[in-house]
Amino acid sequence: MKVLHIITGLAAGGAEQQLLLTIRHLPPGIHCEVAALTNPGSVAEALRAEGVPVHDLGMRGNRDLGVLPRLTRLIRRGRFDVVHTHLYRAGLYGRLAARLAGVRAVLATEHSLHAGTIEGRPVGLGVKSLYLAAERLGSTTVAVSRQVAGTLGDWGVPGQRVEVLPNGIExxxxxxxxxxxxxxxxxxxxxxxxxxxxxxxxxxxxxxxxxxxxxxxxxxxxxxxxxxxxxxxxxxxxxxxxxxxxxxxxxxxxxxxxxxxxxxxxxxxxxxxxxxxxxxxxxxxxxxxxxxxxxxxxxxxxxxxxxxxxxxxxxxxxxxxxxxxxxxxxxxxxxxxxxxxxxxYDIVRTAAHLGELYQRLGRGLPPVPAEREI
Known part of the structure; x- marks a missing residue:
């Protein structure tokens, strides 16, 4: 199985480190590549050192729409079975590019979401509307805690589209x-x-x-x-x-x-x-x-x-x-x-459950409700 992870950037941060640890501990048989919209920093170096291909898409800003065809071509060329996005900007562009490339198994991990903020920034009506529009292009949204799952529900994301899969530590x-x-x-x-x-x-x-x-x-x-x-x-x-x-x-x-x-x-x-x-x-x-x-x-x-x-x-x-x-x-x-x-919260346990989720989505099986969590 081939999985493309799309993330906004790869400088050191919580979501970026989680991506590194998760890829490191996924079950055998899952080949991962990573696409960074911008800023392929220290985590990109660590991924490459472990043999994970990292693609720098060179996005110049939030409205650089030229990244969309580049990302779509990358997904098509790679013949990926699953596309997995991380962080707000990558979720917007990544889910749309995956759909344009014909990938049906598309999931996004929501790392940092509160009632009025996303990734530490205030959320207005426009941001929330854009988020919900992009969410509907995916198959499943992964919440890193029940608190995040609850916020997704409050925002209007149906419970059957949410799976709680916590972060982990080595x-x-x-x-x-x-x-x-x-x-x-x-x-x-x-x-x-x-x-x-x-x-x-x-x-x-x-x-x-x-x-x-x-x-x-x-x-x-x-x-x-x-x-x-x-x-x-x-x-x-x-x-x-x-x-x-x-x-x-x-x-x-x-x-x-x-x-x-x-x-x-x-x-x-x-x-x-x-x-x-x-x-x-x-x-x-x-x-x-x-x-x-x-x-x-x-x-x-x-x-x-x-x-x-x-x-x-x-x-x-x-x-x-x-x-x-x-x-x-x-x-x-x-x-x-x-x-x-x-x-x-051992990452080995979390990564094993994520591998199961990839297999299920790759076979076209429906996501499970938020009540099922590890």
Whole structure:
């Protein structure tokens, strides 16, 4: 079976990393290629290094209609059985191109959708109408959480066209022996200029307003002197966050070694209230860290005892200052046991179910309702 993934861009980001992990773990017999409308960045390099063909369509802007015939020709030449789109712009152009090329099995993963926003941008009537028109050109829309599925329903997408298939993490990458963990922690703290005795608050994600990392930066000066802040990610908020946090913060930028960097942290904090899944929280749990978060649909859709190391807080300075003070001044904790939530969201499990979905759509079988989910 041949599958073409179409995505808006391939710079480092949650949806882009999910695409990489999913392709890496799909069942045997599924050949994947990737088409990026624009910006084939670090994730494109990683895909190519693993032997996945990546096509750069060179789209110059949202209204560059010339990408449509290029994409249609690519789909026809490749004789793909399934076309799978990711992110808003790719969903618009990709589903239309697939239909023009004669592909009937067309699905789209909805990675970031809230009641009034899509991918962090406000949604007006025009955007919503265009989204719904494009959605009808596909076979199935995949929601990464029940929250996303609910929003799709509120927007008017019929339930029988939605399948809940959550994101996943490479759980095995976060496993280290006690000796390995100590060595990695020591080496990375030295590289980053973090004192060995420091209590390190970690945060992972794009440095954008919606992540609310400014909450952490603003409480840092009020915490004990041994506390440091380690921000992993890049984005337009970098300069502001550095200014707010002062010299006790390290902004590591975009990194590929997140599983290792988590060993340099003592707690993972995620103050965002706009998450549609919460991958960083799951990765922190897989690494044995205590978690402070303000919104993680991935955990909220599981039983309460699935992640005992995670604590939900209001996304306020007062709440995070108090919780972080307690952790920083308490007894140092050993890595926490791996909770059930990590196994539930292992990418191997998710990719296996996606492979089944490809086979079903490729045979012309109808999609299943949103109630069927893994």
């Amino acid at each position: 759980a095995g990458r976060f496993l280290h022996t006690e000796r390995e963990r100590a060595r990695i922690r020591r080496e990375l703290r030295a590289e980053l200029g973090l004192p060995e005795e420091a209590f390190v608050i970690g945060a992972v994600g794009r440095l954008v307003p919606g992540k609310r990392f400014d909450v952490l930066a603003q409480v840092l000066p009020a915490l004990p002197g041994q506390v440091r802040l380690l921000l992993v990610g890049e984005g337009p908020e970098r300069a502001r966050l550095a200014r707010l946090a002062g010299p006790r913060a390290v902004l590591a930028g975009e990194r590929a070694d997140v599983p290792e960097l988590l060993t340099a942290m003592d707690v993972l904090a995620a103050p965002s209230v706009e998450e549609t899944f919460g991958l960083a929280v799951l990765e922190g749990l897989a690494a044995g860290l205590p978690i402070l978060h303000s919104g993680c649909p991935a955990l909220e859709e599981l039983p309460a005892d699935a992640a005992p190391g995670a604590r939900k807080l209001p996304s306020t300075q007062a709440a995070y200052r108090a919780a972080l003070f307690d952790l920083a001044t308490g007894r140092p904790a050993a890595p926490l046991p791996r909770p059930a939530a990590v196994a539930h």
